[in-house]
Amino acid sequence: MSCLFVAGPPGAGKTTIARRIADELGQPFLDTDLLVESALGRSPSEVIARSGEASFRRAEQEVLHDLPEQGVVALGGGTSSIPEARRIIRRRGLVVGLDAPLDVLWARLSRAEAPRPLAVSRQALADLLVARGPAAYRFVDAQFSSVAEPERVATQIKAWTQAQVRLEAQLGSARTRVVVGRSLPVALAGALSELAPTRPILLLEDQGIPKELRDAYARSAESIGSVVRRPLAGGESVKTWSLLGQILEEAIGAGCGRQSVVVGLGGGALTDLAGCAAGLLGRGAPLILVPSTLLAQVDASVGGKCAVNTAQGKNLIGLFHPASDVLTDLELLDSLPEEELRSGAAELFKMGLLAGGELWARLSDRRAPPFGVDPRSVALSIRAKAEIVASDPFERGRRKILNLGHTLAHALEKASAFELRHGDAVAMGTASAVRWSRWRGMMSDEVSRSILEAQARLGLPDRVAPELLQAALPHFGQDKKGHGGGGQEIGLSKTGEPELIAVEWGQLGQELRESETEG
Secondary structure (H helix, E strand, O other), X not given: OOEEEEEOOOOOOHHHHHHHHHHHHOOOEEEHHHHHHHHHOOOHHHHHHHHOHHHHHHHHHHHHHOOOOOEEEEOOOOHHHOHHHHHHHXXXXXXXXXXXXXXXXXXXXXXXXXXXXXXXXXXXXXHHHHXXXXXXXXOOOEEEXXXXXXXXXXXXXXXXXXXXXXXXXXXXXXXXXXXXXXOOHHHHHHHHHHHOOOOOEEEEEEOOOOHHHHHHHHHHHHOOOOEEEEEEOOOHHHOEHHHHHHHHHHHHHOOOOOOOOEEEEEOHHHHHHHHXXXXXXXXXXXXXXXXXXXXXXXXXXXXXXEEEEEOOEEEEEEEEOOOOEEEEEHHHHOOOOHHHHHHHHHHHHHHHHHHOHHHHHHHHOOOOOHHHOOHHHHHHHHHHHHHHHHHOOOOOOHHHHHHOOHHHHHHHHHHOOOOOOHHHHHHHHHHHHHHHHHHOOOOOHHHHHHHHHHHHHOOOOOOOOHHHHHHHHHHHHHOOOOEOOEEEEEEEEEOOEEEEEEEXXXXXXXXXXXXXXXX
16 A cells, blocks of 8 residues: 655645545545644744744654555645655655646746745745755656646546556665556656766666657656666577676766666566676666566566576576666557567466465456456566565575476576577476476365466466477576575465475476376
């Protein structure tokens, strides 16, 4: 649960519009000015006149800390001019900004019954907006003009709000703010504004994304600071040690460093590369990810793990470097070919098996859309992964269940010289894990059958060719999660109930062959 904050300069109509949104959504309406007045027993004008603006801003921050879990909150015109207030607001919910030309703002303020102590004239208002700086109003997730009638603006914001989900992933002391929705370039400017880079922004962008969308995100970044754009091909070919070094050399030569922000706009391989670049640049620069494939959105973007490949195997060089923000823009999926959606749906399906509950119900529903892709399912999958990550940030225990199907999947990829898509390999590995669980007596025939039927309905591959399976088995020993001659495999008794099982690689290979033959 979270709040919706309405921000903007004095005269933008925040109180009027926020109240209408709250009525339409059936949510409580809150106004920080009124809350401060209730807490201190004096109006904002009186507080500022008697004790100064700094005293009023401290009271605002206390009010923000004490807000309820849900509600539509109209912020004071200067609330967001304080960095700590912006951090509290972005942690508590989505933020929409209202804006209007200076003449419109002043016309509204001049008609108001109560004078604004910090905007007593048009020139004073203009000076105030300059003094507060762009960060005060650019920290938002979406921006709306408030020139139109309040009813119309409120309807626009309500429609936008209902198409977005905000959640948070915790990785040790690091927090990742995740927004799931559509058309999120403005949100990139908001995230960058909060990080306030003082060196150039490094934008790694997947050339497979339509140019108009790449340019929209680049323009958004450029509204905050200078940008070094580095176009890259998508896919596993970018995840090399040599390319990572080349990118870092170029970035440093362009003036990038720890005070930069690295933005990864692309699929899972590119976001992995961006995470490594951010983690190494200046010994650790902030990272923002804009995953452009379903696979990256539900898997690679959340959790902080990033790596590059070597000749010996996949993801063998890497680090933990969580993003400060992940913008899951579903509009980026519109241009994806079917095979890419299928690849991502495999990770979505895996999370459904691990989480059970509503996510599994949606994915196993016979009316589910192709590949199970819908905004609610994507958000539920990210939330489920975020909760697992929060419980075990550095993969020492429970987080290992996220590797369901992956021991075999990574071996299949290696055996195919990475011609097999990661998602297809995961789908095959997951189906194999289901059959193996049934073969070991953990799972009933009925549960196994229902899972495999749901997997087939979603259009996911659920069989491994015998010759490919045989070629994959020798690669188990290179699994980065293993140790010596064995490791841990994930089995299931039913959806939502995974179990870590110690295995020897040779024995696991034999059991997988037998369970595939029986299935």
